[in-house]
Amino acid sequence: MKDYISTEIHDITKDILADYDKKRHIDKLDVFNQPDTKVIYELIQELVRVAYPGFTKDKSYRIYDIRNNLSMVIEDIAFRLNKQIAIALRYGEHPDEEKLEATRLEAQKITLAFLRRIPEIREYLATDVEAVFDGDPAAESADEIIFAYPGLYAITIFRYAHVLYELGVPVIPRIMTELAHSKTGIDINPGATIGKYFMIDHGTGIVIGETTEIGEHVKVYQGVTLGALSTSGGRKLFNKKRHPTIEDNVTIYSGASILGGDTVIGKGAVIGGNVFLTKSIAPGTKVSVKNQELRYNQGKREVQEIEAYPDSAWFYVI
Numbered sequence: 550m551k552d553y554i555s556t557e558i559h560d561i562t563k564d565i566l567a568d569y570d571k572k573r574h575i576d577k578l579d580v581f582n583q584p585d586t587k588v589i590y591e592l593i594q595e596l597v598r599v600a601y602p603g604f605t606k607d608k609s610y611r612i613y614d615i616r617n618n619l620s621m622v623i624e625d626i627a628f629r630l631n632k633q634i635a636i637a638l639r640y641g642e643h644p645d646e647e648k649l650e651a652t653r654l655e656a657q658k659i660t661l662a663f664l665r666r667i668p669e670i671r672e673y674l675a676t677d678v679e680a681v682f683d684g685d686p687a688a689e690s691a692d693e694i695i696f697a698y699p700g701l702y703a704i705t706i707f708r709y710a711h712v713l714y715e716l717g718v719p720v721i722p723r724i725m726t727e728l729a730h731s732k733t734g735i736d737i738n739p740g741a742t743i744g745k746y747f748m749i750d751h752g753t754g755i756v757i758g759e760t761t762e763i764g765e766h767v768k769v770y771q772g773v774t775l776g777a778l779s780t781s782g783g784r785k786l787f788n789k790k791r792h793p794t795i796e797d798n799v800t801i802y803s804g805a806s807i808l809g810g811d812t813v814i815g816k817g818a819v820i821g822g823n824v825f826l827t828k829s830i831a832p833g834t835k836v837s838v839k840n841q842e843l844r845y846n847q848g849k850r851e852v853q854e855i856e857a858y859p860d861s862a863w864f865y866v867i
């Protein structure tokens with residue numbers, strides 16, 4: 550019998566290799582000069598263990614008391630993260646030896662600056678655990694939140710990634726938060742600024758954009774989007790404030806979308822489920838969808854905006 554597969558493999562490979570020669574973004578072949586997603590994922594696991602030392606075991610060391618192996622864990626993080634940062638800093642370039650050396654030094658400085666900020670990151674995380682425990686009667690203990698809550702996991706990765714973002718590390722912070730996104734369904738861009746006592750309950754489907762600013766004691770439920778208004782020519786908005794500002798003590802219920810860089814949700818406001826907002830809301834205001842009535846105009850779905858109450862609440866009839 551003729552072996553069709555074997556005879557074709559050579560040609561198929563040749564065609565794909567010729568396709569790689571087109572030198573588009575998708576045609577990179579230099580695996581050694583790319584950030585390594587698998588290593589970054591392993592680093593995340595170690596960083597989570599450093600954040601919550603008594604909650605996971607690292608079987609590779611066979612030393613289960615973190616006091617006895619913390620320096621090894623930190624050393625392992627330091628060397629592997631340093632290498633990933635160096636690669637990220639020179640990503641897409643072909644540096645000469647001098648530039649390479651400068652990048653190596655820069656990566657070391659950033660790695661150390663990052664590691665030095667771990668106590669500060671943990672200070673924030675302690676408040677996040679407290680906020681979830683305080684805000685969710687379904688949690689029997691703070692331990693349950695650390696063991697099991699996807700919201701806390703996503704915030705933990707975010708808090709680490711945000712520091713790397715602040716330190717000017719390209720690509721890696723985003724790989725970190727997108728790994729958390731793929732595990733939890735919670736997408737927090739590392740550029741967002743999030744104050745202490747941040748509570749995510751349930752979490753699935755939450756999106757928090759790059760230039761979002763969130764104060765302290767903010768609660769966010771599943772399906773909430775803190776997003777940008779859709780626009781064409783998006784590159785023009787690079788580095789511009791596109792996502793909302795959420796002031797202290799705001800609660801945002803499930804499915805709400807709050808969009809736009811000029812949109813400010815004032816202190817203590819409560820945004821009801823499924824509300825769609827592109828305008829600022831005064832402090833203390835409660836906003837909700839008035840009813841779930843759908844309006845159709847000659848078969849076309851209409852979204853009608855109604856300024857309904859004197860307390861400046863905006864109601865959207867969808």
Ligand SMILES: CC(=O)OC[C@H](N)C(=O)O
Nearest residue numbers: 757758759775776777791
């Ligand atoms: C969260 C969101 O709406 O983001 C939209 C787009 N990725 C931006 O950053 O502008």
